[in-house]
Each structure stands twice: as C-alpha cells, then as structure tokens.
Amino acid sequence: MKVEHVHRIETEFAGRTLVIETGKMAKQAAGSAFLRFGDTAVLAAVTVSPGVSTLPFFPLTVEYREKTYAAGKIPGGFIKREGRPSEKEILACRLIDRSIRPLFPDGFKNEIQVFVTVLSADQENDADVLGLLAASLALSLSNIPWNGPIGGVRVGRVDEHWILNPTFQQLEISELDLTVSGTADSIVMVEGGALELSEDDVLEALKVAHKGIKELLGTLQKVIDKSAVPKMAWTKPDPDPAVTARVREVAEGPIRQAINGQDKATRAASVKAVKTDILGGLAEEFPEATRDVAAELGEIEYLAMREQVLESGERVDGRKLDVVRPISVDVGLLPRTHGSALFTRGQTQSLVAVTLGTADDEQRIDSIDVAGETTKSFMLHYNFPPFSTGEVKMIRGTSRREIGHGTLAERALQPLLPQYEDFPYTLRVVSEILESNGSSSMATVCGGAMALMDAGVPIKSPCAGVAMGLVKDDSRVAVLTDILGSEDHLGDMDFKVAGTADGITSIQMDIKIEGLDLKIMKDALERARKARLHILKEMAKALPAPRPELSPYAPRILSIQIKPDKIGDLIGPKGKTIRGIQDTTGARINVDDSGLVMVSSVGGEGGEQALEMIRSIVTEPEVGKVYEGPVKSTTAFGAFIEILPGVEGLLHISELQHARTERTEDVVKRGDVVKVKLLEVDERGRMKLSRKALLPKG
CATH class of the missing domain: 3.30.230.70 (GHMP Kinase, N-terminal domain)
Structure with a gap:
C-alpha cells in the first residue's frame, strides 16, 4: 500500500527557505514531491511501466516543463498555450537525466518517466536544480529501484566569495556558473561555465558544492524515512551459464584482436565480422539463445577494451593514455x-x-x-x-x-x-x-x-x-x-x-x-x-591571432550617441526621415531609447554617408562655426538660411556684405547656397548669421 499521508518539512538552505512536501499532489504517480525554494516551486512525478522493455537500452525519459503562469505571463503568439520545449527546458531535462541515470541498477529495463513541472517562478531562483532535487526525492519515495537519493546545487563566486544557489542577479556578476549533483560520497554530474578559472578553483567549487549536497541529502533523508514505500520486485535476467561459457570460449581471443586498429571503420568492421561469424556458428548449438549470445559478445568487447587499458595502458588505436590524436x-x-x-x-x-x-x-x-x-x-x-x-x-x-x-x-x-x-x-x-x-x-x-x-x-x-x-x-x-x-x-x-x-x-x-x-x-x-x-x-x-580586418562581405557597424530629445528629429514624421537615409545610403539604422544610433552596411561607404546625414540632423549649431546652406526665403530685412537640416537662422540685411545693401535679393536669392558664420544664439534659440564676416574687407 502506498503511504498517502502528507509530510512537510521547512528548513533554511543557502539563506533562503526550502519547503518539501509529499503525499498531497500527484498521488497516482509511483512517487511525487513538491519543492519550493524562495517563491520558485516545482512538482516532480515519476512513473514506471509494469512490464520489462525489449529495447536494447535503458528506457528512461525525463521531461521538464515551465508553465508561463508560473511567472504571471500568458504565452505569446496566436496559440495561447505552451508549445514545444524551449532550449532552457531541454537543457534542464538533460541535467536531470544525466544526474539520475547512473544510479539505476544494472539490468533494470522497465520504462521510467520523470516529469518535472515548474509551477511558480520568482525570477530570482532558477528552477532547474530544484527540479533535480524534486526528481531525486520522487524516485526515492517511489517503488522504483534506484540507488539514490542525490542532491544538486549551483555554485557561483562573486568577489572571491563562494555562493550556493546564486540568484539570477548574482550570476550576472559571478565568475562561475557550475551545477553539480552527487551522493553523500561522490559527485555524479557536473555542468557549467567560468571566466577562465584555474583547475584549483574549479576543484574548490566542487568541494563547496559537495558540502551543500550533503546538507540537502540530510533533509531529503528525513522525508524518505517517513514516506518511502518498498521497492518493486525485479530480477536481473541471467543468461544460461552454458551459453556464456561457450561464447567466451570462442570469442574472447578474436574480439581482443579485432578491437585494435588505427581506423574506426576498420575496427568496427573487424568486430562486426567476429560477432557475425560467432552468432552464425552458435546458432545451431543454441537456437533459442541468439539474444543472449549477442549480449555476451557485447560484454566481452566491453571487458576486453577495459582490461587492455587497465593492464597495459594501451588503447585500441595504439595511443598511450595521455596522447592527443593528430x-x-x-x-x-x-x-x-x-x-x-x-x-x-x-x-x-x-x-x-x-x-x-x-x-x-x-x-x-x-x-x-x-x-x-x-x-x-x-x-x-x-x-x-x-x-x-x-x-x-x-x-x-x-x-x-x-x-x-x-x-x-x-x-x-x-x-x-x-x-x-x-x-x-x-x-x-x-x-x-x-x-x-x-x-x-x-x-x-x-x-x-x-x-x-x-x-x-x-x-x-x-x-x-x-x-x-x-x-x-x-x-x-x-x-x-x-x-x-x-x-x-x-x-x-x-x-x-x-x-x-x-x-x-x-x-x-x-x-x-x-x-x-x-x-x-x-x-x-x-x-x-x-x-x-x-x-x-x-x-x-x-592562425595565431584574430585577423585585423573583417571580411569584405561582413557588415560594418558605426555608432553615434545623440541626445534623446533628438531621436524624434532623426526618425521624422512617421519614420520618413530615417527611411529616407536608409533608402539613399543602403545602410540599416537602429536607435535605442538612450540615443545610441547604430549604422550598419556592407562596405563602409554607405555607413559613412548615413552617419554624416545623421550628424547633420542632430548636430547642435555652434557659435563661431561656418556653415553652408540654401536660402529658404528672403525678406526686406534679410534672408533665412538652412544651416543644418531643419535648422534655420537669420542672415540680416546688414550682414550680407560690407557695403550698404538696398534689397536682400540684390545679393542672395531663394535657392542660392551660401556660406555663413554663426555669430550668436539668443535665449530664445534664434540664430544670427553673417556672410559679411567671411568676406575680405574692401
């Protein structure tokens, strides 16, 4: 009978609350566990098939699913439900699978499914290591034969301080992101990255992780002692001793010879030929034991390679233990x-x-x-x-x-x-x-x-x-x-x-x-x-170092920082201005909210042209600088000159030339391009220009 009493343990781990609860959810599974760390929570449920699989490998499947409701979100797109697993979910599946698979007993072939669901995400604590811990507990509580439990932790290092189960925010500044699983005695799985840490630092991280794992296992064991059920009866299939002895007699020598060779294909062909010959030769002697003969041939190959390495230090391709291939x-x-x-x-x-x-x-x-x-x-x-x-x-x-x-x-x-x-x-x-x-x-x-x-x-x-x-x-x-x-x-x-x-x-x-x-x-x-x-x-x-130049077919990216209040000027009404620059130059322009403008083009000319056009739009007029621009309009008191795109200043009639000017049009007309000097910008932003300042005195 399964024990259906609810058991709950609340403890502290790595400075946060860890809650473990069993017997309340998913009671029809072979084993289940609900774990919460901070406000991140997962449910793990495991099931086992009653019959033995005929597959040639151990049929374990692990599924890890993140529900968007866990973070108060609704899936995007047209179909408002979770779809195929994301890369993050697939990586978490592999993390759990690789941790638990080695601990199933050799020869156990019933199908196993481990299903981990993320039910709550606090956006501080990653659910993957919590899912690993929940899967370990669910297997330990179930009737499935398994040599657990195991614990799992993540290790980070910030300012020379080791951190167990660092938050997402801490990982952003951490030198290390290492996930480790193991038993009380040893390490089972390692996965992670680092910022060029030494081997000694990595070993120290593993020691820190193992200490945390043992602490977690002490907590898990309290739950297992109260709630675990007896393991299911199973028998490891043993081949007929006569078959085993006969296969070893005829196969050990030929296989030891066949496994050696420089080339993979040659080795594989030689081993296959030996196995095929022996299977055919023993088919009449053991007509009902073909599968047992094949399994024993595989075992002989396994033992032959291992014994050769351990006994002589010689590998199947002829290398010594520490030699890298060409x-x-x-x-x-x-x-x-x-x-x-x-x-x-x-x-x-x-x-x-x-x-x-x-x-x-x-x-x-x-x-x-x-x-x-x-x-x-x-x-x-x-x-x-x-x-x-x-x-x-x-x-x-x-x-x-x-x-x-x-x-x-x-x-x-x-x-x-x-x-x-x-x-x-x-x-x-x-x-x-x-x-x-x-x-x-x-x-x-x-x-x-x-x-x-x-x-x-x-x-x-x-x-x-x-x-x-x-x-x-x-x-x-x-x-x-x-x-x-x-x-x-x-x-x-x-x-x-x-x-x-x-x-x-x-x-x-x-x-x-x-x-x-x-x-x-x-x-x-x-x-x-x-x-x-x-x-x-x-x-x-x-190639000892990066090439000094990019490929001629790669885009060139140039950047310019503009004032945020100039973003509207660059984009223009309904995007007209920025589209015009892109159409003219062939460059692509991206603008972020901070005013950082990124200009990309294949080949540098289009990008440089676009950058110059952007500068002309966003550049602030500078007193004392000379500008060239068209006359936009003329009046009785002077002309208005566009010194920058969309920026006009007044060229007063008295600043047209040194001599007296009766009519503005006697010197400049609408559409003329003239050079002027910016003399002054008043408190209202009005600009005073001078053509006279650029002319020699006559």
Missing part, C-alpha cells in the same frame, strides 16, 4: 562566409562558419526567468548529421543532444568575446560535424575559436577543448585523454573541459558508475590542462 586546422575555406575553419582531430571533424549580423539579428527570448523579453547576441548552433558516423537515420529536427552540445561549446567561447559596446555585432557560429569519433563538441569549441578569429572577431584569446575518459574497476584506475567514441561508449566517464591557456571556461562531466571522488577529478583536470595547451599550440600554427 590535429589539422584550415581557416578561410568558405569564400563568402564571414569566417570559417575546418578543425580535424583524428577522425573527428568540425566545419565551423561565423556570421556577423546587426541588432536586427538578435534572438528574442521570452522566458519565465525575467519579467520582460530579453535578447541574445551570441549563438552557437551544433549540427550532427547521420553521415558523420556513416549511418542512415531519419532527420527529425534538432535533437536534445545537438542543443546540449551547442550550449556547451557556446558557454566555452562566450567569456572570450569582446564587450558589445566595443564590437556591436550579433554573432552566429554554426558547427557542422562532418566526421565523429569522439568529442565532437570539443572539436566545435576549437573550430569555433578559429572561425571567430578568421572572421576578425577580437576574442580575448584562443580556446580549445578536450574530452577525458575513465576506466575503473575495484582497484585500478586509468584516465584517458582525448577519448574515442568506443572509449566513451565502453568507459565509465565523459569529462569535457574547455578553456584558454589561462583557465577553464566550460566543463561537463557524465559518468556511468555511481560516483567519482575528487582525487580522480583532480587528476583528470590536470591531464586536460596539458592536452588543452598542446591543442592550442597546434591551432596557433594555422
């Missing part, structure tokens, strides 16, 4: 893009293109995290077509993996971009993965940095990334540098670290075992630093 870099390949680079490391290859745009190209974002709409001027998009691994697959839009990898690479490059005020461009970086055999996201970081420099973007310094791996048994540990796809698949860890020569800018760790201690992570970080420095040296051979 690197080649080409820049400027694509003639009409604003910047491009082809980065190849072993059999992983990324073609990266950079496009420079204007403020019109910024991405507009409406989220529950802020009251209004925000914009984004730097985007990195990662594409992983099936041909990159030699496969045929359906194309169903951008995958969660592509979004996650793109965000990881974007986070690595973001801190190195120039300030928007100094380089007011919208930047889009696109990575096309042309070949993949491990660490394509880190190839994107390297290629992205090179393409930005090829485009002439003055980034602070080049950035490189590398993926570290791990093979671990009870007593032996091997940390691998620059892992292959098979080492990722058959190993225990995928630890990606990106940064410059001065420090780390992005980090991500996923594991397949129940946790890692900080000693192993310290070793991995140091090896990653050495590999990163090596990669940066190879990149510098192709």
